[in-house]
Amino acid sequence: MTTTAPPPPTEIRPASLSRPWAALLGVLGVGSALAVGDLVAGLVNPPSSPFLAVGNQFIRLTPEWLKQFAIATFGTWDKVALLAGMAVVIAALAVLAGLASRRRPGPGLTVIVVMGLVAGLCAVLAPTFTGLDLVPPFASLVIGFAAFLVLHRASLTWAAAGRAAADAPDRAPEAGIARRRALALSGGVLAGTAVAGVVGRLLGGGSAAEASRSAVGALPPAPAPAPLIPAGADFAAAGTPTFVTRSEDFYRIDTALQVPQVQAGTWSLRVHGMVDREINLTFEALRARRLVEVPITMTCVSNGVGGYLMSTAVFTGVPLADLLAEAGVRPGAQQVFSTSVDGFTTGTPVRTLTDGRDAMLAIGMNGAPLPVEHGFPVRMVVPGLYGYVSGCKWITDMEVTTWEARTPYWEERDWAREGPIKTQSRIDVPKPDARIRAGRVVVAGTAWAQRTGIARVEVRADGGRWQAAELSTEVNLDTWRMWRTTLTLPAGRHTLQVRALDRSGYLQTSIEQVSIPDGATGWHTVGVTAA
Numbered sequence: 129m130t131t132t133a134p135p136p137p138t139e140i141r142p143a144s145l146s147r148p149w150a151a152l153l154g155v156l157g158v159g160s161a162l163a164v165g166d167l168v169a170g171l172v173n174p175p176s177s178p179f180l181a182v183g184n185q186f187i188r189l190t191p192e193w194l195k196q197f198a199i200a201t202f203g204t205w206d207k208v209a210l211l212a213g214m215a216v217v218i219a220a221l222a223v224l225a226g227l228a229s230r231r232r233p234g235p236g237l238t239v240i241v242v243m244g245l246v247a248g249l250c251a252v253l254a255p256t257f258t259g260l261d262l263v264p265p266f267a268s269l270v271i272g273f274a275a276f277l278v279l280h281r282a283s284l285t286w287a288a289a290g291r292a293a294a295d296a297p298d299r300a301p302e303a304g305i306a307r308r309r310a311l312a313l314s315g316g317v318l319a320g321t322a323v324a325g326v327v328g329r330l331l332g333g334g335s336a337a338e339a340s341r342s343a344v345g346a347l348p349p350a351p352a353p354a355p356l357i358p359a360g361a362d363f364a365a366a367g368t369p370t371f372v373t374r375s376e377d378f379y380r381i382d383t384a385l386q387v388p389q390v391q392a393g394t395w396s397l398r399v400h401g402m403v404d405r406e407i408n409l410t411f412e413a414l415r416a417r418r419l420v421e422v423p424i425t426m427t428c429v430s431n432g433v434g435g436y437l438m439s440t441a442v443f444t445g446v447p448l449a450d451l452l453a454e455a456g457v458r459p460g461a462q463q464v465f466s467t468s469v470d471g472f473t474t475g476t477p478v479r480t481l482t483d484g485r486d487a488m489l490a491i492g493m494n495g496a497p498l499p500v501e502h503g504f505p506v507r508m509v510v511p512g513l514y515g516y517v518s519g520c521k522w523i524t525d526m527e528v529t530t531w532e533a534r535t536p537y538w539e540e541r542d543w544a545r546e547g548p549i550k551t552q553s554r555i556d557v558p559k560p561d562a563r564i565r566a567g568r569v570v571v572a573g574t575a576w577a578q579r580t581g582i583a584r585v586e587v588r589a590d591g592g593r594w595q596a597a598e599l600s601t602e603v604n605l606d607t608w609r610m611w612r613t614t615l616t617l618p619a620g621r622h623t624l625q626v627r628a629l630d631r632s633g634y635l636q637t638s639i640e641q642v643s644i645p646d647g648a649t650g651w652h653t654v655g656v657t658a659a
């Protein structure tokens with residue numbers, strides 16, 4: 129009896145995808161989900177894009193220290209930084225999901241489903257949620273799931289056929305078909321993703337408000353035109369800011385990842401709550417009312433000592449005192465709780481809207497309709513209060529109420545309820561760490577004490593004697609004031625300091641406090657080297 133050798137064991141290892149291809153499938157699956165979400169959002173409601181919904185929720189939940197860090201590090205680029213950071217995290221997740229799915233689609237599908245659910249949850253938690261906002265994340269989930277599954281199947285078939293062909297050359301044609309099919313499907317998904325992404329951007333990217341802004345045309349003339357800004361209102365030649373900030377350069381702070389797109393034609397404002405008569409206004413009706421035109425310096429509570437989160441513009445708008453008088457504020461009312469179209473809220477003390485200051489619903493800035501990013505078509509501006517309690521942009525609702533009944537956005541996040549702007553001053557030149565010529569040195573800057581007015585600004589070098597600076601021409605109590613002086617500085621390292629005295633007799637405190645909860649304090653101190 130002859131014996132035969134046992135046949136060599138055949139490999140029964142299942143087909144698997146190469147690492148790069150698996151990673152690519154992860155990116156295609158997640159990418160198609162995002163793009164479809166954007167496209168569907170563009171069709172139903174642009175802000176409901178899953179990517180933006182997640183980003184906006186992230187902003188709402190970010191702990192205060194991280195927010196401060198982001199503003200300190202990225203300034204007004206904080207939103208770009210957030211979007212870029214999200215894109216990197218999502219791309220990394222997509223690659224990992226793909227790599228974990230070399231044999232089976234399970235991990236990739238799970239990641240796509242979880243991302244869809246997270247986006248859906250963010251949509252539900254948004255303050256402006258309506259049922260329709262669930263459509264984009266749902267579309268993302270379904271399309272991403274289907275795309276990844278189909279590509280994964282085709283790719284596995286290709287991998288298996290390729291291996292079979294390597295063992296049995298007669299099966300090469302079959303492998304060729306599987307290969308072409310997988311490549312065609314991937315190409316199709318890639319092209320679909322690109323088209324959905326671009327069309328979604330076009331639909332949601334927002335030119336609607338810009339078009340409406342052009343359409344509303346010039347501002348009606350305000351009956352009491354602003355007194356021209358007098359000569360000598362700034363020391364820009366010495367290095368201070370210009371008195372009026374160009375609208376393009378006006379600081380911008382808000383929680384909106386994408387600038388809300390509001391059209392004047394569909395805008396409306398409801399004034400209600402503790403009033404005798406509710407008022408509903410269209411943009412036309414608001415614009416037809418008595419208008420005032422006033423230079424006002426706005427300031428952000430997050431402005432650190434020496435910071436630049438403040439600007440001045442000539443605002444045109446309807447006095448809030450008029451509107452509230454017409455509505456008839458009931459006794460016991462404490463705050464006007466304002467809501468923006470994107471759900472952001474401010475709480476402004478009723479007292480500050482009726483005490484004679486130029487609090488207004490602004491429709492214009494520097495002689496033109498409000499820029500879209502500064503609240504088009506209508507925002508609130510209240511002299512003397514930090515923006516977070518008073519500057520509601522894209523405003524659409526004002527409820528006259530009590531502090532008990534409503535808690536505005538930033539108070540909920542532990543900032544102070546009332547936000548009067550603190551008397552402060554800043555050295556604009558020389559810049560920190562500047563190298564300057566020893567001898568007589570021009571030192572100039574900005575001081576502000578909205579509602580009160582600046583009485584005096586003092587400067588000193590190296591802890592020496594305080595020296596009064598020359599002040600620019602005062603425009604009104606609610607705007608900044610520039611100052612300049614010359615100091616004699618011998619060669620060496622020097623420390624310059626500034627402090628302001630306001631008209632109430634308050635001398636700016638040297639006690640250093642951070643922005644939270646009610647605005648930073650301390651003397652702006654700049655180190656320079658003279659040679």
Ligand SMILES: Nc1nc2c(c(=O)[nH]1)N[C@H]1C(S)=C(S)[C@@H](COP(=O)(O)O)O[C@H]1N2
Binds near residue numbers: 379
């Ligand atoms: N809708 C909306 N309005 C808002 C905010 C916001 O986040 N959303 N931020 C407020 C804050 S903190 C400031 S300092 C001012 C800034 O106004 P600006 O961007 O026009 O300078 O807007 C206020 N109004």
Ligand SMILES: [Mo]
Binds near residue numbers: 430
């Ligand atoms: Mo702010």
